[in-house]
Amino acid sequence: MESLVRGFIHYLGVERGLADNTLASYRLDLSQYRDFTRAQGLDPVGENGRRAVMAYLLKLKRDGRAPATISRHLAALKSFYRFLLNEQLIGVDPTANLESPRLTQRLPRVLTAAEVEVLLAQPRMGKPGGLRDKAMLELLYATGMRVTELVSLDVEHVNLDHAYVRCFGKGARERIVPVGSLAAHYVAEYLARGRTKLTRGKSTPALFVNQQGHRLTRQGFWKIIKKYARQGKIEKVITPHTLRHSFATHLLENGADLRSVQELLGHADISTTQIYTHLTRARLKEVYDQAHPRA
Structure with missing residues (x-):
């Protein structure tokens, strides 16, 4: 099992080009599955692989894991067994026809345009750190990049003369x-x-x-944006993706088409982008309730 997982992770990293964080997540989920099957005396790649998978999913449910967590573990197992099947290391996929738990769709938190203005006004530009923070926040809201994409930027990726940035997303x-x-x-x-x-x-x-002259990390950016949210007295919970979500929502509210927003965000599937249409519909309902005399 150990060598099979190593081969799978190598395949994801080299052939599919997945990010290190994604590889680490797969590795952790599969190591937990391996430890469970070992403790239960189950063979995850033998004839009773289906039994091992079902027992593991049942354990996760009994442990009170959230449906989203169970769904993530199942997705990792599906990818792993599909790889083994394609490599002819197993004859049958034990996860075939298994469905993920039904998830309640949680809408991402976004800031209003006024709240974005307050947030972007917080950095003091009299110091190098303030200049950096102002540039980062403005660039993030202007492009909708993921925070990982933002902190991975090199100087050569930004073309100010032609007003564009080259960024590298998932995969x-x-x-x-x-x-x-x-x-x-x-x-x-x-x-x-x-x-x-x-x-x-x-x-x-x-x-x-950062202040030591090294590349700023995702965690470092998170601390910075949370500091400015407190400083601006923004009561909403801020996450590293708050400006990305706000970027997409504000574009759609102002008439941008869904396909364009998909391209800007770098979503491989437009269904991922459609989450923001729920937000704009909710905003329209709010405006209607406030403005219509018989609402």
Whole structure:
């Protein structure tokens, strides 16, 4: 089992180009499954593989795991066994025809346009760190990038003359995203007056760096945006993707078509983008209730 999991993870990383965080998630889920089957004396790749899978899913349910968690574990098992079947390492897929638990769709939290303005106004641009933070927040809201994509940017990925940025999403898929004039202005300000002071002469391709001159991490960005949310007295819960969700919702509210928003976000499947149409419909209902005299 151990060598099979290693082969599967290698396949996901090399042939499918999945991100390190995704590989780590697969590795953890499959190691938990391996430990369970070992403790129960079950053979996960033998003739009774179906029994092993069902026993594991039942354990997760008895442990009180959320449907989303069970669904994620099942998805990992499905991918793993499909790989083994394609490699002819097993004759039958024990996860065939197994359905994931029904999930309640949770709408992403978004900021209003006014709240975004408050958030973006918080960084003090008199210091290099403030210039960096202003550039990051403006760029994130202007492009809808994932935070991982933002902190992975190199200087060469940003073309301010033609107002676009090259970013690399899930599966290392590259896409070109336009950058608004305000965001381009603040990125230029950061490059001219902030980045060199933060790098302190160190050579790094990273666009956004921390106080030590190293590439800023996702966790570092999360701390920064939460600080500015508190500073701006924004009461909504802020996550690393809050500006991405707000970007998509505001575009749709202002007339952008769904396919364009899908391209900008880098979603492989338009059904992922459709979640934001629920938000805009909810907003329309709210406006109706507030404005119509007989609502």
